[in-house]
Amino acid sequence: MEKKVTIQVYGAEQICASCVGAPSSKDTFEWLKAALSRKYPGQPFDIQYIDIFAPGDDQKVRAFAQKVMDEDLFYPVVVIEGEPVAEGNPRLKKIYAVMEQYGYIPENAFAAHD
Structure with a gap:
């Protein structure tokens, strides 16, 4: 692992109008945090939830x-090291790929992706 990455999940309490039926931003944050902790145990990362209306x-x-807000992005928006990598209902496979670019090693290379 090159360095501990910073992940930011930008969202709001209210579900984005185009994301009806998707989990809330806060639920997505909790889910992502748990999924990354399971996939990369013992490999630290910082993850933060940021409310777009109270940043x-x-x-x-x-x-x-x-x-x-200005560009009407689908939230939550997942940002890793300052680069947006997913918006709306994020896909773990893409987030895992970015994490692995930073040197994170999956616990089990044969684990199922989303």
């Missing part, structure tokens, strides 16, 4: 939260 004081975070 806090960090200017980069505030700017991306505003972009999610």
